[in-house]
Amino acid sequence: MSRICLIVCVALMLQVCQAYYGHYEHFPSSNPDEFAAHPWNYVYNPSARVPGHQFEGRVINRQQPSSYPLWKHSADNEVGEGEVESRLFNRLTANLLNAGFFSNRFGNNVGNGKPVKNSRPFSQINKWIPLTVNPDFPSVISKFESCTTFSEEEGICVPGAACSLFGGRPTGSCGLKSVCCINAVSRCGTTITLNNTYWQPPVTLGSSCSLTIKLDEGLLEQPKEISQIRLDFTSFSISQPNAEGNCATDVFKVIGADNVVPAICGDNAGQHMYLNVLSRGPLRSGKAVNTQPSKEITLNFEFGALSTAARMWNIQISMLPKGASYLAPPDCLQYFAAARGRISSFNWQDVETTTTRQLNNQNYNICFRTEEIERKRASEMCLSVCPVKNGGDAFSITTPTAATNPAAALANAQAAADAAAVTVAEETVTAAQDTLATAQTDVTTAEEAVAAAEATLAEQEANLAAAGETLTQAQVDLATAQTALEAAGEDPPAELIQAVTDAEAVVAEAQAAVDAAQAAVNPAEVAAAQETLTAAQTALVDAETAVTTAEENLALAQAAATDSANAAAAASDSASLFGAVGTVFTAAPADGVTTATCLYDYLLISGGRDATNIEADRYCGNELNPAGSAGQAVSVPVCTPIKSFRITYRTDGTEGEVVEGLNTIPAPADELNTGFCLVYQEK
Numbered sequence: 152m153s154r155i156c157l158i159v160c161v162a163l164m165l166q167v168c169q170a171y172y173g174h175y176e177h178f179p180s181s182n183p184d185e186f187a188a189h190p191w192n193y194v195y196n197p198s199a200r201v202p203g204h205q206f207e208g209r210v211i212n213r214q215q216p217s218s219y220p221l222w223k224h225s226a227d228n229e230v231g232e233g234e235v236e237s238r239l240f241n242r243l244t245a246n247l248l249n250a251g252f253f254s255n256r257f258g259n260n261v262g263n264g265k266p267v268k269n270s271r272p273f274s275q276i277n278k279w280i281p282l283t284v285n286p287d288f289p290s291v292i293s294k295f296e297s298c299t300t301f302s303e304e305e306g307i308c309v310p311g312a313a314c315s316l317f318g319g320r321p322t323g324s325c326g327l328k329s330v331c332c333i334n335a336v337s338r339c340g341t342t343i344t345l346n347n348t349y350w351q352p353p354v355t356l357g358s359s360c361s362l363t364i365k366l367d368e369g370l371l372e373q374p375k376e377i378s379q380i381r382l383d384f385t386s387f388s389i390s391q392p393n394a395e396g397n398c399a400t401d402v403f404k405v406i407g408a409d410n411v412v413p414a415i416c417g418d419n420a421g422q423h424m425y426l427n428v429l430s431r432g433p434l435r436s437g438k439a440v441n442t443q444p445s446k447e448i449t450l451n452f453e454f455g456a457l458s459t460a461a462r463m464w465n466i467q468i469s470m471l472p473k474g475a476s477y478l479a480p481p482d483c484l485q486y487f488a489a490a491r492g493r494i495s496s497f498n499w500q501d502v503e504t505t506t507t508r509q510l511n512n513q514n515y516n517i518c519f520r521t522e523e524i525e526r527k528r529a530s531e532m533c534l535s536v537c538p539v540k541n542g543g544d545a546f547s548i549t550t551p552t553a554a555t556n557p558a559a560a561l562a563n564a565q566a567a568a569d570a571a572a573v574t575v576a577e578e579t580v581t582a583a584q585d586t587l588a589t590a591q592t593d594v595t596t597a598e599e600a601v602a603a604a605e606a607t608l609a610e611q612e613a614n615l616a617a618a619g620e621t622l623t624q625a626q627v628d629l630a631t632a633q634t635a636l637e638a639a640g641e642d643p644p645a646e647l648i649q650a651v652t653d654a655e656a657v658v659a660e661a662q663a664a665v666d667a668a669q670a671a672v673n674p675a676e677v678a679a680a681q682e683t684l685t686a687a688q689t690a691l692v693d694a695e696t697a698v699t700t701a702e703e704n705l706a707l708a709q710a711a712a713t714d715s716a717n718a719a720a721a722a723s724d725s726a727s728l729f730g731a732v733g734t735v736f737t738a739a740p741a742d743g744v745t746t747a748t749c750l751y752d753y754l755l756i757s758g759g760r761d762a763t764n765i766e767a768d769r770y771c772g773n774e775l776n777p778a779g780s781a782g783q784a785v786s787v788p789v790c791t792p793i794k795s796f797r798i799t800y801r802t803d804g805t806e807g808e809v810v811e812g813l814n815t816i817p818a819p820a821d822e823l824n825t826g827f828c829l830v831y832q833e834k
């Protein structure tokens with residue numbers, strides 16, 4: 152019973168695996184929004200293609216040999232067949248020994264400075280490899296076909312004994328006597344030559360970690376000419392960039408590719424990159440294709456001092472043969488081959504963030520295969536911002552603000568100055584009114600002083616008059632007394648003499664009183680009070696004039712402030728109009744400064760337009776909107792009819808201010824940008 156079961160099980164397994172083998176181009180998951188981790192072999196239904204449009208910008212080389220021409224070196228070099236086989240074995244041994252595949256078990260012999268072909272420390276291996284490998288060698292090993300495991304890992308199909316001997320991880324059958332062998336390398340400084348190698352970090356990391364991909368048409372495990380390498384970041388997490396957007400602590404770089412590959416850092420799981428490689432090889436049909444025998448691409452991590460950073464990665468390295476239908480167009484760092492999907496800038500994540508995630512010095516194309524939609528070739532591609540669940544910002548590329556429009560800045564400054572002038576004018580009016588009130592008080596006081604002085608003078612004059620009357624009376628009395636004395640004759644009585652003497656004394660006294668009253672009369676005080684009054688009245692008139700003038704000035708200042716506030720509002724409206732589209736602003740001619748938005752950091756969607764046909768090619772700011780980012784609160788879908796569908800992402804070397812210079816257009820400083828995440832759909 153159990154024996155039957157075992158046989159059935161094995162038979163079933165074999166069948167399933169056989170079915171899998173050769174069908175690694177699987178179909179997409181049912182959720183069309185799900186990020187396509189392997190879009191290059193997604194939705195690839197050849198019968199759905201429009202003839203003549205297999206894909207953009209490339210001619211597929213249909214002249215590929217169906218299997219590796221074992222005789223190619225011998226034909227070139229006129230060697231006999233028997234010799235070929237033994238050479239083949241030596242080469243296989245030597246070459247595989249130098250692959251990551253082998254090195255897991257035998258140690259790494261690459262990087263020791265010796266040429267690979269001379270490095271044959273295990274030449275005795277021939278003696279025992281043939282026992283298991285040799286019978287199927289030409290037909291199985293030489294193809295090094297790729298295969299996919301149930302857990303969606305990709306490997307190569309080799310005899311089981313070879314897989315375990317080479318240190319790979321066998322994961323089920325993929326053909327007669329072969330297993331799908333997963334090759335994972337978790338070391339630094341190693342060199343690999345096998346397709347579908349997974350690279351992971353070692354347990355302890357130093358200050359850098361690199362992996363070299365060696366391409367050489369002389370290698371048996373590379374029977375096909377390789378023209379691209381695809382890196383799939385199954386997981387990828389190193390330190391975040393600094394506030395300026397520079398990968399200042401950790402950085403990942405690709406060295407040696409024929410296209411420009413941006414340096415990246417941060418979180419990049421789910422992202423991919425295509426590296427163009429001009430395959431190198433020895434003589435091909437008697438002609439030197441390239442004098443360089445091989446090509447090396449190095450993937451390099453550098454780690455800064457931040458020891459707390461959690462660093463991890465798992466990078467699948469796929470070597471894509473020349474002429475394959477799934478190659479990316481040559482100038483595309485990323486390539487998507489599905490009618491719908493998600494794209495995002497490196498290090499974009501759906502997370503709430505208070506730090507910069509946008510990376511500097513990006514400059515690459517994201518390309519999309521033109522798909523067939525309802526049996527017609529797609530005529531346009533639409534992009535809209537990704538829905539976010541966790542507070543991420545789906546569009547945040549160096550924000551232009553109204554301040555980047557010098558006209559608006561000038562108008563704003565004018566409005567602020569005018570508003571300040573109104574305040575000053577109001578203060579002036581208040582002060583003038585205070586002065587007026589004081590002047591009025593002073594006039595009142597002066598008038599009272601004049602009145603008091605006049606009253607005092609009148610009293611003094613009255614006193615003088617009274618003293619004068621007293622004197623007159625005393626003189627009359629004296630005259631009466633003298634008359635009486637004369638009338639008394641020669642011998643007047645003593646009392647009459649006494650009366651005259653007394654009268655004379657009274658007159659003298661009255662005269663003294665008159666003199667005193669005379670002296671007391673002081674009209675100068677009245678004059679002085681009068682003068683003070685006149686001065687106070689003049690001051691009052693002046694204060695009244697000052698109040699009138701201040702009030703007039705206030706009215707003028709208020710009118711100017713209203714005008715300039717309106718002008719500022721109009722100017723910032725126009726700034727928002729220009730915000731998104733790379734329009735150059737020219738400030739007031741006297742200023743001479745020209746500022747542009749979306750000049751240094753932007754997403755280029757050629758022919759992009761919104762539903763109302765407003766068109767713009769450069770997008771930046773906080774919204775995807777051709778009508779302008781700064782003043783527009785919403786992102787809108789943007790569609791382009793221009794094929795082949797592609798967008799370009801570019802950032803400069805700083806989030807800081809770009810200072811105006813000779814031939815340098817200034818731009819304001821900006822931070823906290825996150826990059827972009829967009830959903831695309833071909834229609």
Ligand SMILES: *[C@@H]1O[C@H](CO)[C@@H](O)[C@H](O)[C@H]1NC(C)=O
Pocket residue numbers: 175295296297298305306346347375377469470471472475
């Ligand atoms: C490498 O593997 C990928 C994916 O499994 C496959 O499409 C490609 O053809 C393989 N490359 C070569 C050179 O066989």
